[in-house]
Every structure is written in C-alpha cells, then in structure tokens.
Amino acid sequence: MTTDVLISEVGPRDGLQSVKATMPTAHKLAWIDGLHAAGLREIEVGSFVPARLLPQMADVAEVVRHALTRPGLTVMALVPNVRGAEAALASGVHKLTLPVSASEAHSLANVRKTRAQMVDEVRAVVALRRASAPKVRVEAGLSTAFGCTLQGPVPEDDVVRLAVALAEAGADEIGLSDTTGMANPAQVRRLFRRVRAEIGERTGAAHLHNTRGLGLANCLAAHDAGVRTFDSSQGGLGGCPYAPGASGNVVTEDLVFMFEAMGVRTGVDLDRLMAAREALRAGLPGEPLYGMTPEAGLTRGFTYADGRVPAAMKGTA
Template identity: 85%
Template structure:
C-alpha cells in the first residue's frame, strides 16, 4: 500500500480465541496461522498471553510464538499480561506491546484476576514503571473489560468507566481500550461512552473490542467509527469469549469487519481472499472447531471493489455467485 490504512484491525484470535477453546493448537500450527494472517495484511496481532500454563495450557508456548512473530516485517506483536509476573516474562521477550485486562466491574475483576479495579490500576502503574526501566519502546495498553455491562454485576455505571479510564491514563498507559466483554453494548451506548472517554483522555483512547453475542458487533463497530475510533479488535472465525462472563460468546468476526469497512470505502490494508486462506490454516490447526462469519460463507458480492480500487480475483467472484445460486 502507498498510504497507511484508514483503520487498524487488531487480530486477537491467537490469544482471545485460542484460550477459549478446549483444544490446544500446536506451536507450529499457531505460527503458520500467524504467518497467514500477516500475509493477508494484518499488522497487529495479539499472539498469546503470559499466564500460568496450569491455568491456560493453550498459552504455554507464548514466548516461542512471540519470538517467531517478531520476525514478520511490519507486524506489531502484542500479548496479554494479567499480573506483574506475566509482565516480567513478557518483557523478557522481544514483543512490541502489552495489554492488561482491567475490568470496570468489581465482580468481574475479582472473578477474572482476583483483584479490585483499584488494585489493577496500581498493578498497571507497576507494569508501566517496569516497562520504563527495562523496555521503554514497548507500548502498554489497558483493555477495560465489561465497560458496557457485566453478566455478574449487571449494569456498570458510565461514570465508573470514565473515572477508571482517567485513572489508567494517569497511571501511564499509552492506550485505554473499551471492551464489550459480555456482548451487552448497543450502538447508542458505544457512541456515548467513547465520546465521554475521549473527552477526558483524548488520544489515549484506544481500541474498540466488541462482541457479537447479540448480533450487534458490526453495528457497534460502526458506532465507534463514527466517534473517531480507528483501532478495532476482532477474531478470525469469531473465536473467543470470556470464561468469567457467563453467556458471552465470540468476538466480532475479522472477515466480516474487514468486508464492512472495505465496502464502505474505508481502507483496512487487509486482503479478503488471503484472509480466507488464513481461515483454512486455522481450520487445519483446530480440526472440528466451529468457525463463524457471514462473509466467508457468502463470498464477495459481484462487482465488489476494495477501498483502494483493487478488485478480487475471478475465483472469489465465482464463489459468491455459486453461493447465491444455492440459496
């Protein structure tokens, strides 16, 4: 591409997706999937989490995966760390970005990390200090879980979310993202909350991490776009969820999110045909695991053009026509 994309699609499947399935994907299969995602044009990938392998055996090889992924040109390699020990282990690798989960819901915070939100802010402060001392080039993001509601606590007051965002910015993070962990958000709420947070912390307002639990994932992404959000988390095949948020099903599907933006004329830098090839790599690495998404099933519509003027191959157009004939 001759110009940077209009939006950054941050792929979280190798972490959020894989930790949510029972099977453990092999290291070789993870690396092959990440290679395929990179080949499709994705330039930020959350490759795993630095947690106890006893709790999440799916993430036991995260350091090896990081070392592989950092060799891919132009890729920002990101990992989640839930505590100081995880941050220390992560900063011993050559990754580019850390994400810490900080829940706006006290009930979810205790279930997820056994810390109150205030204690997590203090942890964030310690991680930022550790980053500054040992790896100042690494960015630190706080992903604010349950910002739009919690299945354990119920309603999460917006004032609490805004105050927590301010506290996290004051703790020194580079970005504060808002996460619809439980899939309870609606577009009006997404617009309102991102507008309020941006008014308080400005450019430190980070990604929209939205779920499709009730079918509003793309609508909520569009609402966040309207409010100036330009980084969106998504997961190939819609893999993901939260084991500590009952009933919270998968993330926004990367394939559908890319299609929506490209159809709107918003450049993502992602090639949908190569993304479909990456989906095949994922399926091979997780045989039998259900994958979701409307675009992969329907194909690209006849006459589809990418935002930068490119057209898909004839094979993809034929696939779309064949699907239409079967309906």
C-alpha cells in the same frame, strides 16, 4: 499500504484461550503467518499466564519469537500482572495489554484483584516498561465496560473515572471492551465519546462482541465516535471464560468486508484472509468457525477501498 483503520487480530490469544482444545504450536505459527500475509499488522499472539491456568498459552514465548520475524508486525501479548509483564518484555513483544475490568465482580473473578489494585498493577507495569523497554507500548483494556453478566449494569461514570485513572497511571492506550456482548450502538457511541473527551488520543481500541448480533453495528458506532483501532478474531473465535455467556468476538472477515465496502481502507486482503481461515481450521479441526462473508462470498463487483479488485474476482464479468 496506507490504512484508515487498524484491525488488531486477537484470535491467537482471545480465541484460543476460550476453546477446550489446544492448537499445536506448528499450526499456531502457520496461522499467524497466514494472518500476516493477509495484511494484518497487529496480532495478539498469546498471554503470559501460568500454563496450569491456560494450557493453551504454554508455548507463548516460542510463538512470540516466531511472530517477531514477520516484517512490519506489531506483536502484542496480554499480561495480567507485573510477573507476566516481566516475562513478556523478556520475550521481546512490542506491546503489552492488561485487562482492567470496569466491573468489580468481574475483576475479582478474572484476575482476583479489585479495580483499584489493577490500576496499581498498570502503574507498576508502566514503571517496569520505562526502566527496561521504553519503546514497548502499554495498553489497558477496560473490560465489561458496557455491562457485566456477574454484576449487571456498569455505570458509565465508573468507566470514565477508571479510564482517567489508567491514563494517569501511564497507560499509552485505554480501550473499551464489550466483554459480555451487552452493548448497543447508541451506548457504544456515547461512552467512547465521553472517554475521548476526558483522555483524548489515549482512547484506544474497540473490542466488541457479537453475542447478540450487534458486533458490526457497534463497530460502526465506535468508528462514528472517532475510534480507529478495532479488535476482532478470525472466524469469531473466542469469548471470556470468566464471563458466563460471553461468546462471539467480532469476525475479522466480516469487519474487513464492511469497512472496505464503505470505502474505509484496512490494508487487509480478503482472499489471503480466507486462506488464513483454512490454516485455523487445520489447527482446530471440528471447532465451529463463524462469519457471514466467508459463507456468502464477496458481492458482485466488489472492490477494495483503494480501488483494487480481489484476485478471486479478476476477469469476471
């Protein structure tokens, strides 16, 4: 299916690492299957970190093996360093993403490295990829790009300089993340345009949070600035354990509805996406799930951007 934007589902990693409960592996696999059946074609399925630090990710290699059997799916995993990248590449992932904080305070809290050290880490991962798995893409996610609860405001010039340094280190994509939910639409539009002016098509995904209710507005601002890949999490699951108060990823269901209602093709089927939500609920019973679209339902007369009618609405007046 032809799409205008790519919705990159990060719930199985970003979402699950932020809740106390550990989803059983069988439920993770069923959830990923449901997301794939809904039309999502890039899923961050886990992170390669020590199980003692994130027990929720202890089964990541098994999850990757299963996800690789889903046709047309780009299987992505987060890695904080070369050691994690070695394990991820051995598992067969299609894409690595490394967290590089624009805030020095957050960088030290999150990965115990300075920003300069993380640029060196990205360079080393790129070299490893080049030698062992040249088709794998390397993404650097610039976290706390719009502000930090530990440091406070993050100068835009710092973000732009860091994006350039990561491009020079060989990262294929450099995305911007509103890790702490502090961004506003004007800021998002301005910063993405500044970064794109410096690194061009290497400008990657918008990873935006709904902490203060501006998630969708910020996604629209990023789209206005030329962004075409958007991270989101089903049910709004997730946040950042090393950024106090950083709750609330953008809800995948709401993001898909917004774009499709605007005439922007996502390739995602909302009926099947709601079915995947039930798989998530079964795997994390009692965990709060968010989203306005799942609660309110589709609008009367809603059609997808390509003219399709949702299955649930066929035959209705």
